[in-house]
Amino acid sequence: MKDEKILVVGGAGYIGSHMVKDLLDAGHDVITLDDLSTGHRDLLPGGTFVEGDLGDKDILNHLFSTHNISAVMHFAAFSLVGESVENPLKYYRNNLAATTVLLSEMVRHRVKRFIFSSTAAVYGEPLEIPITENHPSNPTNPYGATKIAVERMLHDCDSSYGLKYISLRYFNASGADESGTIGERHTQETHLIPLILKVATGERKDVRIFGTDYPTPDGTCIRDYIHVSDLTGAHLLALQELLSGGESAVYNLGNNQGYSVREVVELAKKVTGKKIPVIEADRRPGDPAILVASSEKIKASLGWKPKFENLETIIKTAWVWHQNEVSNITGGKK
Amino acid sequence: MKNMLVTGGCGFIGANFIRYLLKESDYTGHIINVDNLTYAGNLENLADVGIDYPEQYIFIKADICDRNRIMKIFEDYQIDSVCHFAAESHVDRSIVKPDAFIQTNIVGTFNLLESARSRLDHIIRFHHISTDEVYGSLGREGYFTETTPYRPNSPYSASKASSDHLVRAFHKTYDLPVTISNCSNNYGPYQFPEKLIPLIILNALEGKSLPVYGDGENVRDWLYVRDHCTAIWKIMKQGKNGDTYNVGGDSEMENIKLVEMICDVLDEMDRFPDKRSRRNLITFVKDRPGHDRRYAIDFGKLSRELNWFPEASLETGIRDTIKWYMENQKWVERVKSGEYQNWIRTHYA
16 A cells, blocks of 8 residues: 555664665665664664654554554664673563553554564574574573563464564674665674774774683684674565565574684684784673574575675674764764 | 444544543444544544543544555454544635545545445444535525435535435445434534634634624524534434434524624623623625525434434533633644644635
C-alpha cells in the first residue's frame, strides 16, 4: 500500500542507523523511535524521528494509530554483557518488559510483522563449532537471557496472534557503512575493534586482552566478525520475506570464520599502520572461548550472501569512520 | 454487535457518539475509529477516551477513499457493524470547492459499502449518517418526513443524497442490513468553530462582530448533539432493516432570533464591563448562494416506532453549549490556531 512505513525501534544506534540508511536507499518510508539513551540523533540518516522510550504505550499507540506501519524492526536494547551481570533488572526491564509493551501495541493495532535483533549470546558456552540454529540455548549472562526470552515471546505471539517474526542472531557486528558517514559510536565502548582503533587514533593508550589462557591456538578468544552492512542486508531480505507473506524463522548471522583477539590486533596494525600496545588481563566471567556461526540456513532460505567476508576489509571501513569521527570532534566539518 | 467501525469518529458528532456509546450506553463491544484527521477531525476530542477505554477503543488514521486500507481494517478487526459519520459537511466549503465532497461523501461511502459487502455474512448493521438537506428547502410551513422527495440544492447536499441512494441500493440489491438517519442541524460540545452556534458564541465572548447571512430570517431546526447520539444508537439496535429515520430536536428558530438569544444568555452569564448588549455586534453579511430558506424535521416515525424523544430544548441546549465553550477555551484555542484560521480569513472577511 502506498503509504506504508517501516518502524525502526532503536534506529539512532549503531546497527539501527545503518538499517535506516539502507531502508531509505531501498525506497522505504522509515520512522525511527529512539530514546537516545545510547543512540545519537546525528547518526540518523533520514526519515521521521520520534524521540521516545520503546516501552512507552502512549507513544506507541499514537505511532501505530497515525501511521500505516507494515513492519517493525527492533534494534533497541541494552547490550553490555558485563553491565547485565551487574544490573540484570535494568536489562530485563528495557530488553524484555519494554518489548512486551511494544508487541502488545502491535497486536492491538494488527501490525503483524516483526524483525528482531538477537544474539549469539543466546547459545551460552557452545557445545559444537560452528554453531547452528539448532544448538540449544543456554545463555550465561542476563543480556543473553533477555534476548532468548523475547524470542520465546515471539514464538508464542506467532502461535496465538499470527504475528510473524524473523529473529536474527548476530555474531560480532563490526565495520561501518562504506560512505564513512555513519558508524559505531558508544559512549562506553566495549567492542574490540573500536577500542583498538581508538588506540590507533591516539584517544586511548592501549587495548586489553581479556584472557590469554583459553583453549585456542594463541590462547585468546575467537570470534566471528560480520560487517554491519551485511547484517542490514540480511534484515532487508527478512523484511521482503515477511512482507510477501513468509513464515517466522530464526537465523544466525556470521561469516563462518573465527579470528582470535591477537589476530584482530595484528590486522588492525596492518590497516592503520600504527602501533597498538596490548595489555594482557584476566578472563572476563562469561566469555566463551570460541563463537563461530554457521549461516547456512539463511543463505539457503533467503539467499543471503555477505559482501565483506574478509576481516581486514571490515576493519578498513571502521577505520575510515573512526578517523572521520576524530576530525569531526576536533573541529572538522561539524 | 461486537466490533463496530465508526468512521469520522474524531469529528464533532462522531466523537460525541463514541463518548456516548462508551460512557453511557449499553454497548459493550469494541469501537474502531477510522478518521483521516482532516480539518474538522481532532484527536483531542477523544484523548481521554483512549486512556480510559484502552481495551474497547482504538484509533486508526486512514482515508475511507483508500479501498485497500479499509478492506484490511474490516478483515483485521472482524468488523460486524458500521456507523458512518465521515464526510465533508460544511456547505460553504462545498460551494467554494466541491471536489472533496464528491470523493469523501460519495466514493468514500461506496468503499465502505463494498468492504461491508465483502463480509456480508458477518455484518449485523451498517448505519449511514445523513442530513435533512437532501430534502431541499421548505417554505414557511410543512416539515420534512421520510417520504419527502429528495431535492438537494448544494454540492454538499447533493453528495449526501448520492450516498444515501448508494446505501439504499446496497440493501435492495445485496441485502446489506442498513439503516439511514437524516438529521437537522446539530449543535453542542466539540462542534468545530466554523459552524454558526460556536462561531457566534466565540465571537460574542471576544466582542467581535457576529455575521448573519442575508436578512437573518432563514430558519433552522436545532438538534442537541447528545440527543442525536441516543437516536442513532436506538436506530442501530432496533431500527427496521433498510429503513430511513428522520431525527430532529423540535427547535425551529430564525437565525437572527437564535443569535439574539445567544447574545442575551451571554450578557446574563458574562456581562461586558461597560454593560453594552452583545446584540450590538450583530452584522448582516452577504447571503450564501442558493441559501435554503427553512429546514424543519418531523421525527414522528422515530417517536412512534422506536419511542425516541429529544431531551434537550434550545434553552437548555444553548446554555449547556455556551458553558462548554467557556470551560474549554484551551480546546478552542488549539483548534483555532490550526488550519481553520485560513478558512475564516478567506470566507468571512
